Amino acid sequence: MRQIRQVLRLAFNDKVSRRVISASLCLHRDTVRDYLVRAAAAKLSWPLPPDLDDAALEDLLFPPVSQRSIRKPQPDWATVHVELKKKGATLQALHAEYLEEYPDGLAYSRYCDAYRKWAKHLKRYMRQTYIAGEKALVDFAGPTMPIYLPETRKERRAQIFVGVLGASNYTFAEALWSQKLPDWIATHTRMFEFFGGVPAVVVCDNLKAGVSKASRTEPEIHATYQNMAAHYATMIIPARPRKPQDKAKAENGVLVVERWILFRLRKRVFTSLDELNAAIRELLIELNNRPFQKLPGSRRSQYESIDRPALKPLPIQHYEYTEFRKVRVGQDGLFELDGCPYSAPWALCRQEVELRVTAATVEILHRGRRVGSHERSRGSQPVIDPQHLSPEHRYVGFWAPDIELKWAADIGEYARSFLKKVLEQVKRKDLGMRAAGAMKRLEKDYGAERLNTACARALEIDADSMSSVRSILRAGLDKKGAESGIQEAAFDHVNVRGPGYYH
Structure with a gap:
């Protein structure tokens, strides 16, 4: 001035x-x-x-601008605020609908200014606009609930999980024993069933069960958590570290659950987790039915009209809890899982593989490709697939006399008979393997025909060791026997006893 x-x-x-x-x-x-x-x-x-x-x-x-004596009709800003949460909604489209009802109504710029002025009266922390069915925000409450176990007569604290749909504020809460991975995954599946559908995005905190590595730009999602998200066709987006405003609805949902559920249950004594969850479910119905103070309807009515139609349908097949672990295959071709050894393909010895573990199976993945699987064992005995072993190890590990006799039958009838005679006298597996191996080396050195003839000669002289067959082949007696057969005298003489004398 x-x-x-x-x-x-x-x-x-x-x-x-x-x-x-x-x-x-x-x-x-x-x-x-x-x-x-x-x-x-x-x-x-x-x-x-x-x-x-x-x-x-x-x-x-600078006198103030005089207001017109006849004010233009004002829209219901609370309804406009709710409509903006629906997918594809804009102020321009809502203004066009407003002009259809009131042709002489507010101009678009005046309409936008009036809405923003009205929105300032809402709570200040509401900085995001949530699209219907887009986001579910999850977190654990700070306070825990005591449960007095009758079998041990000790107190155990239960964790409280809270999930909130962004557009409608529809709230889910459940008590868990821990914040570990199995409980974390299981409560998500029950949350989706409670919502009756799956949101496009799940916004979580950076706890270890969900996020392997926290980062503002490139967070690493736990493989099991990511597998669950893939099953439900949703996406996991962790909040930025130390930025609770990224999941403001979850923070507010935790506060509401603490005030309207946990505080009201503080004087009750619970003896099991199921009993506590039953009480939480009762108060959860009341919480979701409570009318809003500044908006029309309640969490449930907003959920029924906004979020529920926009949620993705639940998958037909129920999710099976799956863990992913990385292990290194030992030099013996085995890796250990929960104290039980399992076999891997012999070509992967000393290499790192990824395991996909369920309650019933153990799948082996290498470079994203499935290379083997086992039924999961709860014992400590090695679980070995014969196809995983090298040919040499498979021969040693699953050696049986019938296999060797089948091989000998391809050589000849006498070879099979002689080998059967040798194996019947052997009391140990390793000795039988040695005998069969020696016979195979003789077949390689002298050929199948000579080996069969030598075995026939060994049977004639009642030999029962591989050294006898080897001596016959070295001396060439199999050839002599084959050429002349049994030599008998062509005349009678007092000194000639004949072959019958020796039998």
Whole structure:
């Protein structure tokens, strides 16, 4: 106001031109002209009345814009606020619908300004606009609930999980024994069933059960948590570290559950987790049915009209809890899971593989490809798939006499008979393997035909060791026997006893 008074003094008292006033007071000439026009409209002259202070002078020069006597119809801003949460809704589209009902209503810019002015009366922490069916925000409450176990007569604290749908504030709460991965995954599946559908995004905190590595830009989601999200066709977006405003609805949901559920249950004594969850479910119905203070309806009515139609349907197949672990295959081709050894393909010895573990199976993944699987064992005996072993290890590990006899039968009838005779005398598996291995080396050195003939000769002389067959082959007796057969005298003589004498 001080500069305005100087402009009026110089113009009315000193009769100075606008150009000189502008240069003297460092004001734009248009500003000087505007001041003088307003002063003329207010019929001011110099000197100003002594009782005219700055506030009164401002009211004379800059009077408030007079409101029209007939106000244009105002929309129901609470309804507009709710409609904006629906997918695809914009203020421009809602303004067009408003003009259809009130053709002489507010202009678009005035409409937007009026809505923003109304929205300022809502709670200040409400900085995000949530689309229907888009987000579910989850977190654990700070306070825990005591449960007195009758079998141990000790107190055990239960964790309270809270999930909130962003658009409707529809709230889910459940008591768990821990915040570990199995409980974390199981409560998500029950939350989706409670909602009757799946949101597009789940916003969680950076607890270890859900996020392997917290980061503002590239967080790493736990593989099991990510697998659950893939089953339900949803997406996991962790909040930024130390930024609770990213999951403001979850923070508010925790506060509401603490006030309207946990506080009301503080004097009750619970002896089991199921008993506590039954009490929470009863109060949860009441909580979701409580009417809003500044918005129409309740959490349930908003859920039924906004969120529920927009949620994705639940998958037909129920989710099976699955863990992913990384292990290194030992030099013996085995890896250990929960104290039980399992086999892996022999080509992966000393390499790292990923395990997909369920309650019934153990799948082996290498570079994203499934290379083997086992039924899960609860004991400590090794679980070995014969196909995982190398040919040599498979031969040693699953050796049986029948396999060797089948091989010998391909050599010849005498070879099979002789090997069967040798194996029947052997009492140990390793000795039987040695005998069969020796026979295979003889077949490789002398051929199948000579080996079969040598075994026939060994059977004739009642031999029962592989060294006898080896001696026959080295001395070439199998050839002599094959060429001449049994040599008998062609004449009778007193000194010739004949073959019958020796049998």
